[in-house]
Amino acid sequence: MLVQIVLFDGFDLLDAIAPYEVFSAADMLSGGKIKVELVTLQSCDQVISAPGDLPIAVKGAPDLGRADFLLVPGAAGSVEPEAEDSLLTIVAREAAGGLPELAKQALSREGCTLVTVCGGSLILGMGGALDGRHAVTHHMGMPAFAATGVIPVQARVVDDGDLISCGGVTSGLDVALHVVDRFVGPRIAHAVETLFEYERRGAVWRACGPDPVGLPEQHSLPEEQAPVLAGNDETPQSDHPLFGTWQMKVHSPIGVQDVKFVFAPAGDGITGQALRGEDAPIDLTDVTISGSRVMWSQKVEKPLKLNLRFDTQLNGDTLVGAAKAGMLPKSKVEGVRIP
Known part of the structure; x- marks a missing residue:
């Protein structure tokens, strides 16, 4: 061998x-x-x-x-x-x-x-x-x-x-x-x-043998959950300044990634997509607005496979904040609204 x-x-x-x-x-x-x-x-x-x-x-x-x-x-x-x-x-x-x-x-x-x-x-x-x-x-x-x-x-x-x-x-x-x-x-x-x-x-x-009884599940860790805001989530109006297209830069450990994010109203909630080059659009989840704070989750397949949680601040035509996956350090995120 x-x-x-x-x-x-x-x-x-x-x-x-x-x-x-x-x-x-x-x-x-x-x-x-x-x-x-x-x-x-x-x-x-x-x-x-x-x-x-x-x-x-x-x-x-x-x-x-x-x-x-x-x-x-x-x-x-x-x-x-x-x-x-x-x-x-x-x-x-x-x-x-x-x-x-x-x-x-x-x-x-x-x-x-x-x-x-x-x-x-x-x-x-x-x-x-x-x-x-x-x-x-x-x-x-x-x-x-x-x-x-x-x-x-x-x-x-x-x-x-x-x-x-x-x-x-x-x-x-x-x-x-x-x-x-x-x-x-x-x-x-x-x-x-x-x-x-x-x-x-x-x-x-x-992964064999009987499951332990009488003890809580301890062998695995769940995916990191998005933070829950205490009663201050907003149902945005259709003209909310978040809606539209944003050209963003994600300062990842392997270099700056240029990504477009598109946000739109959907009933009482918000939809979003991430667009990068020729790759297929990626749907965003858990899009939340709380005052000037905008958060969302995104599954990334390229260049690395991760589940990211974005936490940004909306200020006029700019979005600035960070993206994080588990215990990995935060990656700076910054972008501007584009037509």
Whole structure:
């Protein structure tokens, strides 16, 4: 069996090296039953890790014709959202790159198992590769994870068949040991644990067996709900200044996105659409006016898959505010009315 760990500039070093060590030890202790390689989609022979900008040698590109397992680590970077090397910038860049498509191909190939470590699943979820699948990511990313169409599960390791994920800074050890246990054998996994003087943390969550009774549902997080205003929503008149077309700029982590928003009255409510280039119009939901405050929700498919909540202020012919998805930092939104 062959594990290929896919690296990218800014990958978290521990997310990749911890599983690499586990698989290398399992290979030694099993007499060569599981091999591991470091690969990349980038055209280079070294990939720069984070933190510390440590260069790591790679053996070429991923090869799904050879690989039995494809492992995607998370990213590491500055927590300041505006920084060039911010964690969010790296995650968004990779989510809009080739990793999600590679993951989709791995999941469609019989006999191939996709493994993600910590924020690696968030990258793939934002790229639309994990729709409807059970998975976990780093705890700070779980609300945003729910907004990508994934079914988030609060567990150390989540085994969803051909998709195995883990959440936590050191969880790469646990998920790699689980892979060894499941596919090579529990005695080899135990031998690696003994060699490393490490014991796996937490029960592995699987979508099987009876449902727990007598306890509230705790395994998943709901999508972030739009805020409820306390009795001050308005039913706008047909000549309300919001109605019309707005040219907006959304300052996202992967650059400025130009979007047109169209608002119109609809009975006692408001309808809206987002228009971007040649893409099909996207209907807005939960459009609410409260004084000068205008809010709405929008499902975004490109360049990243997210459910966004907009919160803006209307001032004459300008709309200014922010868009947010889960725990991800806010993105500035600004725009003007156009004819």
